[in-house]
Amino acid sequence: MAGIRINTGSGIDPKMVDQLVEIEREPIKQVEARKKTIVDEQKLFSDLKGLVSTLGSTLNGMRTKADFYKLKLTSSHPDIIEGTVDNNAPIGSYELEVRHLARSHKLLTQSFEDKDKTAVGFGYMTIEKEDGESFDVDIDPDRSTLNDVATQINSMDKGVKAIVINTKEGIEDSDEENYRLLVLSEKSGKEAKVTIDPDTTYLEFKEQITGRNLEMLFEDVKVYNETNKVTELFPGMVLDAKKAEPGTKVNIKIDYDVDKSLENVKKFVESYNKVNEFIEKQFQVDPNTNKAGVLSKDNSLRTLRRTLQSAIQFSLPTGKYQTLADVGISTDPKTGNLKYDETKAKQALSEDYVGVSKLFIQSDETVGIGIRMSDSVRNLQSQQSGVLPSKDREYKHILENFDKDIAVKNRYAKQKEESIRHQFAVVEQLISGMNAQGQVLQQRLGGMG
Known part of the structure; x- marks a missing residue:
């Protein structure tokens, strides 16, 4: 009798279970992909906010006369x-x-043969300053060298300084030793005079330099x-x-200081152009993908551009230098960037510093570009009504919703995974049972042969 072929296992490929579980996770991957797109947008928008913040900081140096004048x-x-x-x-x-x-008052002692061995007396000496303040310097017989006295005076921190100096007078005059104590007022001027009563010490002070204003x-x-x-x-x-x-x-x-002022003007042009170039790049269509930047559909970019372009359109009613173009700052009609002619700007500031400054600052007659654009940037950054914080809140809300959606889908996918694995475990048990029964039947049929 022909043998009956029975599987010794369930025959179910474990990879099939994993594939089914992965299918159930597909909705999560889709949401995570959309979230990543928003996260990338948020990062770009954060970069733009940084550029706007830099522009605002630059404009803060051009709001008033105190800011602009150098x-x-x-x-x-x-x-x-x-x-x-x-x-x-x-x-x-x-x-x-x-x-x-002005010079400080200085007193000098007689010379001694060394600075750290010979005792210069004991007891105390009184030091009096011109303002009437006086203090005593106590000299211990066991610590009474020139170095010890200098250390004691300096430790009192009374506006009087002591230094042991090595004059090497001995090589010129055999009657003199090499070391002297120099006491000087830490302040200069006529009123910084110091008087010393050496009292029981062996020190003798003479006026080396008279204090002077x-x-x-x-x-x-x-x-x-x-x-x-x-x-x-x-x-x-x-x-x-x-x-x-x-x-x-x-x-x-x-x-x-024309050069110092020009540094701020140049920083303004550079920071303005960085904002404009960022926005312009978002609106440009990539010829390879035929798509514009990820922020191209964001209305806040258009609002920002209009605001800055509006603020830059300003002119003074009178004077030789009435517009930015008159002082070397013009707008490129193709890109919207500001072009800066430093030579022309320097000449204008050198000729009429006050008149040119009115293009930027708030004066009695006008409100210049610096303060107009600065206020515009501050309005854009306002937490209550600004476009930029509003967009931030929008991103935060969208990402929070994505996170909630992903959490719900994760819980659902986990439940489905448990259900799928349970169902396949049951099926595997049934098939394994059938295989076992088939083996028994095969054995019996074989015995009958």
Whole structure:
């Protein structure tokens, strides 16, 4: 009798179960793909927001006179005196003469053969400053070398400094030793005088340098200062006296810093163009795919472009320089970018700094481009009504919905997977049972042969 062929297993390919489970996950993959598209859009939009933020920061330096104006101080003799100015300094040229530099009061002791072995006394000495403040320096007999006394004075932090100096006087004068203690006021000026009563010490102090104030002539008027840095002559200017040159007239000129101002103008043009180029790229159609950028259908880009283009269209009612084009900034009709002619811009600022500044800042007569565009950017960034935060919220809402949808579909797919695997397990058990019965039947039929 011909044998009966019976499977020894279920015969079900395990890969088929995995394939069915994968089919059930297909809707999740579709949602995840749409989510990735939105995430990519959101990243691009975030890049655009960064460019707009940079433009806004640049415009903040062009809103008002205090923002836009840049001044500089030049000295005819910077080796004698130089300085710095801020926007509060008065424009003009001024004549100075440095007669005496300020210097600190200095006292010097007699010489000693060493700095760290010989005792210079014990007990205390009194140090008195010109303002009436005095303090005692206690000298321990066991710690009374020049180094010890200097350390003790410096540790008290009273505005008086002590230094042990090695003069090597002994090589010139056999009657002198090499080491001396130099005590000096940490402040300069006539009022920084220091008086020392050595009392029970062996120290003898003599005046090495008398404290003195800075003395200058400013426009033939005598001016004094406790230090060589003058900060209060008039608002907005700091002078730094380097050396005294009696009889030498120094001319200092405070004027507009055209080059510094041009740096801000150039930054504005560059940051504006980066925003414009980003937007323009989104609207360009790729010849290979015949598609525009992923943000090309986003109305917020069109709103942003219109807002910036509207703000840039501005002119002054009077004056030689009435438009940006007059000062070297023109618009490319093909790309919308700003073209910058630095030579023309420098010439315009050099000729009429105040007039050109009115194109950008808010003045008594007009509201310039700087503040107009700055306010426009701030409106776009407004959390309450701005286009950019609104778009951010839209992206956030869409992605949250995607996440919820993916979570629901994941739960459903998990349930379907469990159901499919359970059903195939049941089928496999049935087939395995049938195979076992077939084997028994085969054995019996074989025995009958």
